[in-house]
Every structure is written in C-alpha cells, then in structure tokens.
Amino acid sequence: MTKSFRIAFKASIIIISVVAAILMASIILWLIGADVSDTFFAIVFEPLSNMLHISEVLIRAIPLCIIALGISVAYRSGIINIGAEGQMAMGLLAFTGVALAFPDVPRPLLLPLALIAAVIGGGLWGFIPGILKAKLNVSELLSTVMLNYIAAQFYSLCLRTIYLDPAEQVYGTGTPQSMRLTENVWLGRITGRLHYGLLIAIVLAVLIYVLMWKTTVGFKMRASGSGARAARYGGISVGFYLAASMAISGAFAGLAGGVELAGVHRRAIEGITNNYGFSGVVVALFGGLHPFGIVPASFLFGLLIYGSTLAPSMVGVPANIVQVMQGIIIIVIVTAQMVLSNAYFQNRVWRKYQALMKKEG
C-alpha cells in the first residue's frame, strides 16, 4: 500500500463523514424550517470568529478537560466513573466551605488551600465507589450514579442553609446561592472571562500523560484495567489501584469544580456542574482516553456547547435542536474514527483500487 493511497483514504473518509453529518443535520434543520446555512455558521464558525467567543469556548473546555482526564485514569484502570457530576459538586462544596470559613487568609495561601479542599472533597466522593468495587465488587455504575443524586441534593441543601448568602435572607429574593467569595480565592483572568484554569488544565494533561505512561504506578493501573486477572497474577494489587484510580478521578472532578468557582462564578450557585460530569465521559472516550486526544476533544465539545447557546439568539433555532445536531455530529465522527482504524477495510479498498487500476492500465 502506498503512502499517498493511505493519505487519500483517510482524507476521503473524513470528507465523506463530514458531508454525511452536514447532510443529516441539514435535513433536521430543514424539517423545522430553519435557515440551514446560517445555523451552521452560528454553531461552527461564529464561536471562532473573535477572541471573545474563543475565550468563552475555552472557559467551557477547561472543566471538561480536567474532568475527562480524571475519567480516563479510572477507565484505563478498569472502572467507569460516571459520578464526576457528583464529585464536582463535592469539590464545589469543599472549596466554598474553605473560602467562607477563612476569608481573611492571604491569597497565596487561601487559593491553594481551597483548591486542595476541592481535590479532597471530590477525591473522597470518588474513593467511595472505588473501594466498594475493590472490596465488595459493587457495580460502579450503580454506586456512582446514586452518589450523584446524593451530592446534588446535599449541594442544594447547603446552598439553602449554611452557605446561604446573608443578604438573601435580608432581601428575601430567595435565590439559593452563597455570598460572593473573597477575592483571596479568585483565579486571575487572562482575557475577558478566560482564567488561568486553562494553564492548570494543560499542565494536568501533561501530568496525566507522565503518570499513566512513564511511571510504574500508571503501568500497574493500566495493567489492572486491561487484564485484571493477569495483573493479579503479576503481583499487582488490583483492588488498591482500582480504588486509587477512582480517588484520582474524583479528585480531578472536584478540582474542576474548584477551578470553575475560582475562575468563573466566584460564588456557589446552582447549575455550575452544567452536566460537565457526563459530557466529560464523552470527551474522555472521544479523546481516545489519552491526554493528547482529550485536550483537543474538550475544545471541540466546548465549541459545541457554546455554539448551542449562540444559536437561539442569532438564528432563532432552539438550543434543543442544536443538541440533536451535536449528537449526530458526534456519532458520525466516532463512526469515521472506527472506519479509519479498521485495517481490514482499508486493505479491501486498496485491492479494489488496484484491480481498477489494472483494468484501466
């Protein structure tokens, strides 16, 4: 097989899949009577048209990236973490707790302290399903989802009681939210609302790469995930690494919550988790469970999420329809990825191509 054929093969698959995705999405838009080309422009190109929009895309990519990195660690170690939503909420609570309790501690101390609290909060919430699976073989699908419910309600309760902004009580507007957190826990901003969480996410991506592929701990985690029986045979305590990987995964989700609070919202309100915990699973898988795939994947998903918020105001297409289109685009891209990685299919096309050439030549 020649190199140029290989490149041509890949390029044509990508082109075909993009065309297919656009076609399917267009049909849906056409059915609801929207302007097809304007909508596409609003979703895909408008978010990239100026710095302000790009920074908004990145703001959404940051928590996605951090959460997906954690999920990839757990997934590689053989446990599927769909509890990032709850772990993130616990991170938010811990971060807010520290910020409210010590408002006067100087920033160089308080910000790291609050972030560490978020890491511990999320980490503990992740450790619970991890240890349950390791010791008692409790399905993580069950335990993480249930812990999501508990965390969400607990978060909601705290916002209405101990964390409730005293001003709310005075004015009685009834919005369940904490007071604005002290400036001592704020993350600085690069431009617009874009904050230094961006650097944290990129550093973490490198860190996860080193951890999983360059250290013995990562080796053992991956061994436990890809062949638990063989890992046990090889003297690796699979249960330990299972629980540890879930704690790491939870810690990342918790940290994502802390960063989100410190960089964007700066007070605890409802809806901060924004389904990032679930989108993170898709980002992690979409990024091939590898940090260098997860970084661009989180940017893409950030783009889609932000694009769906622009579409209603710009072209009057409801956000729900945009989500439907996103679903289609993702499925098509994933399918194209699978086709691209299928050596048998590629080989078959190559032989057909050769036969064709022979006939003509």
Next chain:
Amino acid sequence: MDRRIKSLKMEHITKTFPGVLATDDISISVGEGEVLALVGENGAGKTTLMNILMGLYQPDEGQIFINDVPVHFKGPEDAFRAGLGMVHQTYMLVANMTVTENVALGYRNAGEKHFDLKTVRRRIEEVSSRYGLMVNPDAYIWQLSVGEQQKVELVKTLCLGARFLILDEPTSALTPQEVDELIVLLQRMTKELSIIFISHKLQEVKALSNKVTILRHGKVVFSGNTDDYSSQEIAAKMTGHDIVLPMNEGGKKRGETVLSVQNAVVMSDRKTPALNNLNLDISAGEIVGLAGVSGNGQRELAEAINGLRKVESGNIVFLGKDITNKTPREIIDAGMGYIPEERNTEGIVPPFSIKENFVLKDVSSGLFSSACFINGKKIDATAEKLVKRFDVRCPGIDTAAGSLSGGNIQKVILAREIERHPKFLVAVYPTRGLDMGAVEFIHSELLKIRESGIGILLISEELDEIMNLSDRIAVIYKGSIQRVLDKKEATRERLGILMAGVKEE
C-alpha cells in the same frame, strides 16, 4: 438439499490480511467418505483456509468446486446449504440456553424460516441415535463439560444436514479420555460423511485420516496418503526439520527440598474441597510431574502455591519460609516462577505490548525503573534480547501480546519467568494446544532450567510430556496425592490406573 458431495476441491486459494499472506496458492481435494487431515504449525493458515471454505472469508484468488461445479459462498449460510458444516475451535454455543435451543439457533442462522422446537428436538434425537452421539436435548450448555459441548456442536452441525464436516482442532480442549472417545466416534461417522480436520497432534492424524496435507507459512508443503508415512516423517515435514522431543536423562542427585506442601486444604470456585490434605515435597534440580485427570485439584494447587487462592488449612513452605496465604507479590519476591494455565488471560495482559508483558512482574523492581519512573530504554533492550533468545515470532516488541499465536504467547511467558531467575517454577499445561516445534522448544527450556538446579512442578494432562521430562511423577486424584513414583517405576498403565483412583496394594 440432499445432494451428495462426491468431491470437494479448493484450487489456488490465496488470501492476504493486512501485512500477512495467510494462504498462498493452496489447493486441496477430498473425495466422498475420505478424511483429510490438515496439519501445520500455529499460524500456518489452516483455520483461514477453512474459514474461506465456509464462506466466512472471501479468497483474493482461487476457486472452490463441489462435484466439479464451481461454487461461490458469500457467507456461512451458502456453505450450510451446500452441505458443509464446521465445528470451530472455540464453540459457538449460548451458555444459558438448552441444547435444543442452541440447535434451533443454528437453524435460524442457516436461513431456515419455519421450524419449531419440537421438530428440532426430534431431529436431535434422530441424529444422536444414528451416530451414537449421546446428548441430553434439555440440558443447559453451562451444565456440560467441554467434551459434551463439542458433541452438541457436532449434533448441531449434523442436524443442519451437513454431509461434509470441518473440525478445527477438535481435540485441543479435551481430556485424553475424551479424545479417545471422539476418535472412535469420528471413525464411525466416516462411513457416511467426508471430514476435513485440522490438527497438529500426529497421533490423531494417524488414527483418523486417509490423506494428509501439510501447510507451512501459508503454503502446501506436502500432500499424501497417511498410511505411507510415519508420525516422525509427518512431524519433520510439518516443522521443516526433524523433531526429536528432548528427554530427561535422569542422573544428578536430588538436592534439598525447596517446596513443601503440607496437609493443604483448598476450596474450588464452587466452594467444594479441591485439595484434600495434599502433601508434596519437591527438591532443587528435579522436575516433579503431576499427573491426573484434569479437575482433580491441579489448578487449585498451582494457585494456592502462588498466593492466588486461599489455603484453608495446612502449610506451604518455600525455601524454609512459610508462604501460606501470602500475597502474590510476596511469593513472587520470594523467588517463585509461575506459568499459569490460562496463558491468554492470566499469563499476559493481552492489550499490553510484548515488552510491557516482559516486565509485568518487575516493573518497579529497580531494574526497569528508578524512583517510580519507568526506564524505557532498559525495557526495550531487555525485550529485544528476549525476543531474539526465545525466538518469539512477532512484528516487533511493541506488538500487542494478545495478537500473537498461542505458541508465541507461551514463549513470552516463559521468557519472562526464566529471565527473572526464579528459585522454583510451577508450570501448568505449558504446551497445551501448541505445535510440535513449540513443544520441542519449551521442553528443552524446561530441562535447561532443571540443569541449572531449579526445581519444577510440571502439571500436565499429556502423559508423554510428564514421562519424558519428570524425575518423579506424583499422581493426583480428588485433591490428594495417590502416590509418587520414580521415573523408572512409572509406566503408562500404572499411571493410568492410579489416575483413575485405584489404590495400589
């Protein structure tokens, strides 16, 4: 539907997979009532060729003729319809369905639209009485032994009206008794059917086939009548050189006791006693073969020694230290080597590369890492060396170990265990399902380890293997040692009687 198959020919079949020429211009032919043995080492292209015949793969070149008429099978349904049936190496049965339901599934897959379970059941009874294939139509698959499952596969194939059987390594998972039964059964069937069977066990080839075709690296290297050639000749043609399985010549005095299992009681997965006050001592520099019908506690013994199964009572003493119920890590560190029964799932991490599997036990030993960081260069160098020394056939050290053939996987495991310089080695079914070339290699490596003064516990079902390699032979029956025989005292007959549970004297 009931056309007879007077002759079947495959001519000039060529098939390539990405990067591999799997079959290269292969031609075979089988007449009515004939049995063709398709012989060759692992990876020679036998299974690929049969999958082409069944329509599972399309050949790049070449044609298939039935009764001299060219046929084209687009899928297995077409092959079924023409009267071909294949029993795969791994059985295609649904474990939580009954025998009847599984056969009915086969009907569906063969494209038959109208049938009910009652007809299927009647057909099963008809077929099983006709060929002497006794199966209980109402039994669930999970209740059946491997040998019985194979009978179900045969019945299923015959119920679909197969008049031409293809059997892919039919004996690889069977116990010696089951193998004998199967051979008798197939001999009876040849009166009405033609058979192609894939094998690399020459004993069966001699017992069953009229014709033999040998494949090597995707090419036919030999075709002829089985009776005209001896097993030795066929073996030599298969590997390309003469095969002489090495023997333990004895000599050497026994060293000190290295491993001592004392009154061990261990439970099976089903919580029934698997080891029953088992006692066994093994010394440095000797191979002790553990003979027995499988399922008598062999697996549990190996796992208990290696810390992978709880010892309920009794002791296991290794080099003077009590290792009972220690963790696998502690036992590995004490110097235990272990070639496990399940080479594909336990001996290697399948998606891991060959080099990663080489260091599975030692990644944090300081040899391949410093302060938690993996030393990639050191691992690469070691892996290159081991691949060469153990002749692991692979595209490179970064290849996923799970994609290798059985023989090469076993070489990877053996290489890892030997390179670790263990003080003792437990080898469980080390050559099961491997071709003669690989068996020869592994046997001679085991003897080399013995020469270097290391004790080996060799667990095997193959009496020849045990008798060739062992200094002493222990016979296990229902979880305890019946008797330990010296190499000189052990005969096939005597071992057979002991394995059946008959006490001597």
